[in-house]
Amino acid sequence: MQARKLTTGAVFFFLAMVVYVGNVLGILFTVILNSASKGWYSGVLPKILTGEWYAYVASDHNIPYLLFITFVVAVTVVAAAILIGFPAAYVLSRSEFRGKAALLTLFLLPMIVPPMTYGIPLAMVLYKFHLAARVIGVILANLVPIVPFVILILMPFIEQVGANLESAAQMLGARRWTVFRRVLVPLTLPGILTAGILSIVKTISMFELTYLVAGAKSQTIVVALYADAYAAGARPPQAVDALAVIYFLTTMVCLVIALRFVSPTQMVFKIK
Amino acid sequence: MQPGLRGGRFLLLLPALLFVLLLFVYPFLYGLFLSFTTASGAPTLANYARFFLDPWESRTIWVTLWISVPATLINVALAIPFAVFMRHGIRGEKIVTFFLIVPLTLGTVLVSEGMLTYLGPNGWLNQLLQGIGIVTKPVRFTHNYTGVLLSLVIQGFPFAFLMILGYVSGINPDLEKASRMLGASRLATFARVLFPLMVPGIAICFCLNFVMAFSVFPSAMLLGEPSGPTRVIAIAAWQWAFEKFDFNTASAISMVMALIELIVISAVLVWRNRMYRGASMVGKG
Amino acid sequence: MKDFTRFDIRDVTKEFDGKTALSSFSLSISHGEFVTFLGPSGCGKSTALNCVAGLLPITRGEISIDGEPIDDGRRKVPPEKRGFGLVFQNYALFPHLSVFGNVAFGLHIRKLPKADVLDRVQAALKLVHLEGHEGKYPAQLSGGEQQRVAIARCIVLEPRLLMLDEPLSNLDAKLRVEMRNELLALHTRLKVTTIYVTHDQQEALALSDRIVVMRLGRIQQIGTPQQVYSDPANLFVADFMGFKNIWDGDLASLHERADGLDAEVVVAGTHLRARLPYAEGDPRRDALLAASRTDRKVTTAIRPEDVCVGKNPDGSCIRARVMLVEYQGQASFVTARGDSGTTIELRPPTPVRMADTLELRIAPEKMFVFAGSRE
Numbered sequence: 001m002q003a004r005k006l007t008t009g010a011v012f013f014f015l016a017m018v019v020y021v022g023n024v025l026g027i028l029f030t031v032i033l034n035s036a037s038k039g040w041y042s043g044v045l046p047k048i049l050t051g052e053w054y055a056y057v058a059s060d061h062n063i064p065y066l067l068f069i070t071f072v073v074a075v076t077v078v079a080a081a082i083l084i085g086f087p088a089a090y091v092l093s094r095s096e097f098r099g100k101a102a103l104l105t106l107f108l109l110p111m112i113v114p115p116m117t118y119g120i121p122l123a124m125v126l127y128k129f130h131l132a133a134r135v136i137g138v139i140l141a142n143l144v145p146i147v148p149f150v151i152l153i154l155m156p157f158i159e160q161v162g163a164n165l166e167s168a169a170q171m172l173g174a175r176r177w178t179v180f181r182r183v184l185v186p187l188t189l190p191g192i193l194t195a196g197i198l199s200i201v202k203t204i205s206m207f208e209l210t211y212l213v214a215g216a217k218s219q220t221i222v223v224a225l226y227a228d229a230y231a232a233g234a235r236p237p238q239a240v241d242a243l244a245v246i247y248f249l250t251t252m253v254c255l256v257i258a259l260r261f262v263s264p265t266q267m268v269f270k271i272k
Numbered sequence: 273m274q275p276g277l278r279g280g281r282f283l284l285l286l287p288a289l290l291f292v293l294l295l296f297v298y299p300f301l302y303g304l305f306l307s308f309t310t311a312s313g314a315p316t317l318a319n320y321a322r323f324f325l326d327p328w329e330s331r332t333i334w335v336t337l338w339i340s341v342p343a344t345l346i347n348v349a350l351a352i353p354f355a356v357f358m359r360h361g362i363r364g365e366k367i368v369t370f371f372l373i374v375p376l377t378l379g380t381v382l383v384s385e386g387m388l389t390y391l392g393p394n395g396w397l398n399q400l401l402q403g404i405g406i407v408t409k410p411v412r413f414t415h416n417y418t419g420v421l422l423s424l425v426i427q428g429f430p431f432a433f434l435m436i437l438g439y440v441s442g443i444n445p446d447l448e449k450a451s452r453m454l455g456a457s458r459l460a461t462f463a464r465v466l467f468p469l470m471v472p473g474i475a476i477c478f479c480l481n482f483v484m485a486f487s488v489f490p491s492a493m494l495l496g497e498p499s500g501p502t503r504v505i506a507i508a509a510w511q512w513a514f515e516k517f518d519f520n521t522a523s524a525i526s527m528v529m530a531l532i533e534l535i536v537i538s539a540v541l542v543w544r545n546r547m548y549r550g551a552s553m554v555g556k557g
Numbered sequence: 558m559k560d561f562t563r564f565d566i567r568d569v570t571k572e573f574d575g576k577t578a579l580s581s582f583s584l585s586i587s588h589g590e591f592v593t594f595l596g597p598s599g600c601g602k603s604t605a606l607n608c609v610a611g612l613l614p615i616t617r618g619e620i621s622i623d624g625e626p627i628d629d630g631r632r633k634v635p636p637e638k639r640g641f642g643l644v645f646q647n648y649a650l651f652p653h654l655s656v657f658g659n660v661a662f663g664l665h666i667r668k669l670p671k672a673d674v675l676d677r678v679q680a681a682l683k684l685v686h687l688e689g690h691e692g693k694y695p696a697q698l699s700g701g702e703q704q705r706v707a708i709a710r711c712i713v714l715e716p717r718l719l720m721l722d723e724p725l726s727n728l729d730a731k732l733r734v735e736m737r738n739e740l741l742a743l744h745t746r747l748k749v750t751t752i753y754v755t756h757d758q759q760e761a762l763a764l765s766d767r768i769v770v771m772r773l774g775r776i777q778q779i780g781t782p783q784q785v786y787s788d789p790a791n792l793f794v795a796d797f798m799g800f801k802n803i804w805d806g807d808l809a810s811l812h813e814r815a816d817g818l819d820a821e822v823v824v825a826g827t828h829l830r831a832r833l834p835y836a837e838g839d840p841r842r843d844a845l846l847a848a849s850r851t852d853r854k855v856t857t858a859i860r861p862e863d864v865c866v867g868k869n870p871d872g873s874c875i876r877a878r879v880m881l882v883e884y885q886g887q888a889s890f891v892t893a894r895g896d897s898g899t900t901i902e903l904r905p906p907t908p909v910r911m912a913d914t915l916e917l918r919i920a921p922e923k924m925f926v927f928a929g930s931r932e
Contacts, residue, residue: 013357021371023426026396027386028374034389042394088288091281107288110296112480114487116506117533118296120513120526121303125295144295147288176280205379207490215514222381229385229494237389244385248378255377259370446649449612452636453643454663454714464662468653 031248035241053242060239061224063246069219070250073135073210074203077142078150078196084143085150086192090184092151093158111148115208118144123212133214141209149202150195157191158184190261197258204251221247307524319524323508329525332505333532339417339492339504340485343424348478351432356466359440372430384423384494388414391422419495420502424485431484432477439473440466468547475544479537486533505529560717561622562588564750569618571604571774578604579774582618586752591744593753593761595785596771597797602754605771606720609752610643611636641718642711646726648703650695656682656706657691663714681713684743701732705739712747720752725760737763758798762786770794788834790841792856792927800858801902805930808853811845818842820926824857826897827875831857832921844928854930861890863923864903866915874916877901879909893917 035053037046057063092104110118122141126132131140161184169179185192207222216227225247228240310316323329358365375383391397391413398410413419443466451461489506496502505525513522564586571579579601586592594602607613609620611633620628627634650659660681664674682688685705695703704724711719721740725733741764744751755761761768762782770777770785770793778790789795796803806824818833835842848855868874877893880900888904893915895901901917909915 009357013354013362016354017368017371020429023390023397024371024375027383027390027426030390030396031382031386044396044399084287084291087284091285095281096275103285103289106297107292110292112483113530113533114483116487116489116509117483117526117529118300118303120509120519120522121299121306122295123513124306124519124523125299125302140295143291147291151288201377205377205381207379207381212510212513222379225385226381226490226494229381229388240385241389244382247382251378251382255374444647444649446645446647447651449610449636450643450645450649450651450710451662452612453610453641454710455637455640455666456662457637460666464666465651 028248031241031244034238035245037238053236053238056236056239057242057246060235061243066219066221066224067246067250069135070204070221073138073142073220074200076139077146077203078199080139080143081146081150081199082192082196085147085195086154086188089151089154090158093155094163107151108148110144111152115145115206115212119209119212122209126213133217137213138210138220141213142203142206144209145206146199146203150199153195153198154188154191157188157194161187194262197254197261201251201254201258204254221250303523303526306520307527309520311518311520319521320528322521323525323528329508332503332508333528335502336486336488336504336506337532339420339424339488339502340482343421343428343485344478344482346425347428347432347481348436348474350429351436351477352467352470352474354433355437355440356462358437359443360445369434372434375426376430380423380427380488380490381494383426384491387419387423387426387495391419414495415497417496417501420488420491423491423495424488427491428481428485432481435477435480436470436473439477440470443469471544471547475540479540482536482540483533486536487529505532560588561750563623564718565619565621565624566605566609567619567621569605569608569615569620571601571608571613572616577774579608579615582774582776584769584776584779586750588750589748591751591753591764591766593755593765593768594771595755595758595761595768595797596777597756599773600771601774602756602771603722604774606643606722606752606754609718610641610720611639612643639718640714640716641720642714642716644704644707644711644719644721644724646723648695648707650703650706650710652695654694655691656687656693656695656698659695659706660710660713662710667714677713678709681709684712684746685709685739700728701736704728704736708740708743712743712749716749718752719749720754722754723756724753725755726757733760740764770797772797789858789925792858792929792931795858795925795927799860800925801861802857802859802864803931804857804899806855806857806926808845808849808855808926811849813846818845819921820845820855822855822857822926824855825875825895825899825901827873827895829857829875829919829924830921831924831926833926841927845926848928855926855928856931858925858927859919859923861902861904862888864901864917864919866903866905866907866909867918868916869918874918875901877915877917879911879913879915882909882911 033046034040036049036051038048038050038052040046040048088107092100092107119141122144123132126137126140131137165183165187166179169183170176174182204220205222207226210220210223211226214223216223221243225240225243228235228243307319308315308317310318358368362368389395393410393412397413398407401407401411402409413422447465447469448461451465452458456464487506488504489510492498492502492504492507496504498504498507506529509522509525509529512518512525566582566584566586569579569582570577582601582605584592594605596602604613608615608628611628614633615628615630617630619626619630627639651662654662657678660678661674664677669677678691679688682691685708687702687705687709690698690702690706695706698706707724708721724740725736728736737760744764753761753764762785765782767779767781768785769779770790772793778785778794780788780790785794786798789798789800792803804824806822806829809821809823809828811821812819816834816836818835820831820833822829822831833841833845835845845855875895877895879891879893881892883890888906889908891903891905891909893901893903903917905915
């Protein structure tokens, strides 16, 4: 007979989660506290709190400009990705044709192949056409993994809107464009929103492509953070952490908004 | 489902198709072309030679494998028991999942940057370890191999866990019940029923995780020692492109990266096919 | 594993999150019996099965074999150690194993030598008429074949109790009847103690030695198929087993006999006489006696086949007008409306037509009367 007790598995799991969550929180709080502290070289908590690092960062970087560029890039990328990706997702959801599997794989490749692998040739192509080191180049580069991402998210939403709904609308006399405007778009709006929000969150954190295409001056906030962190000798570490906190807040706000629309597990399988 | 691609539908596909061709396939082919030519356009193998014959460069392959393979193995091996444990849902599932996606959302740069302070000699982790008495001097976690490995695990584990969890949740729960009724202990049920059915998911997870780890860049630069022990292949490619401005060699290195990823993925898929001969349906009666 | 003589389920209750799925479930099963848990969805039959299997722990009560408890509400023997077999509704065949691999699974767990495994698997496959299919995979099999592999997988282990959870519900009608016959043949041959769960009363009647009728977690009646079919313990069982003509009525008179009751009921706009087999100690008798002293409200239940065309010997009858005729070959399902507006269902062997006026009679022995009104 087995007595019913708390299984060892449950204990292990709980401990492991505590360790993991503890470390994640530790990393985040270290950054937050450090960004507001002075002379915190030992001890558990800083002894002096100060806002001077934020002032430093504000003078060192043009924060509003950084955020502006970051969002311009993110929003443009997402809007373009939806415009390109929605029709493609529609066709892929509704049609069967020879080579569909191959085409689908082709579309998904930029999401699977890591950015460093194709990023350098991509940067070179953009340099060749004088598109690099400019916002337009950053936008184009960031589009590459986002378009497949959007297609992947939209496809199940479009499949959910059965094709017979469109047929029904046509039988009632609607032309193709009207069907699109009054049936398809409203019903897939949750999908479009999901794709949009997840893409914005993802784009903000995408580093490698922007860095390769436009270098450290490219003025998206994640690249600025990297540049500061890498050249840490040139700046006080607390200032770097201050910028990190700004980045963190930006991403977190977008994440919280995203979570209102999307469940956490859904986020992952689309987020990378 | 409509068969065939009539004219209108093809037009709808066209933007995405052009996009993929121009911004993904073309650069890739261009890179391939560059890797086999000199700066003036003459065909050559010198770029690859430059990479493979220089031990300082070719070692990046082993350095990167030495970081990425263990990291991927750890991520997948840790993800499996936790996903199996959570497959029927647990209390607080939402909170757990939230904390798992946080590092994913924040991205490599922030996590690496944060780890610099947190794992530093005066950071909380070292304070804790010394406080408990596990160590007497601070452990060196940053600017070395360990830091990069830890970063890959912190970023990669949630992804692997959530992916395998999703996969294992799709396995018919009656299969486990059937296995137990037939006399198998929980461990035997895992080994004989759950694990074989998880193999396809584990294989994909391993491939995706490996590919992410193999192309590591910002963590290797920030948390590692990019001038030596953690000079990964992505760093080599970047340096040739943006420090030495030798785009041909840089392309060659990118191609080598892609090739190695392809080799490892193929090996994993071979393993998966050998392990999972039966039906492709996962457990539907 | 040693075979048992008695299997006792004593006053078992199962609660989930405040919901009671099973209450006061008591049953004793003897060796070799075929017992069916019968009832609509949500009645608790699958819960009861899972508790017996050990897949669910019980909240209160006791399940024991030959007096030895295997689950007493605090501790339980895990399912893998009970030596029972369970055939699942959706078969639960291991998709990554061949038919041979599936059937041999339990034998491999027990680490039997290869030659033994081979012999036993082949014997089991022969029993279910699937010789030659060893190499196939579940995805390549039809529903009926998968079903048989699931059965073979259990019986190859010679379980001391075999449980089947609605095994035929995913098959089409013709296959269902075929498989039912095969199951009956198998049970006759192997004489394994069997618990069968279904919502289909035909299956229950055809296969069982005893039937346990359940509703909302409680046992309504335990009896042989004949008892449950012809002598329902309450209105629910009657309704479930195909009695219709469930009418509210008033008790006009009640006369006690030693082995039953004679009742006269005002119902369907007329007086009907019922000859009820409720002996002394039968709860139905006590309930009717109590009703006769209080509000006198009763409910009838009569099988459509027992509503006959024609007058009673004393010339009385129920007059009704045909509203609906469903042709079903040998007999028609006819719905008629009585003078008082009551809906009457009958199965006349001779054809009738819409709007025909019928004279109907019901033999007193065929009429069941229960205390209380319909809910």
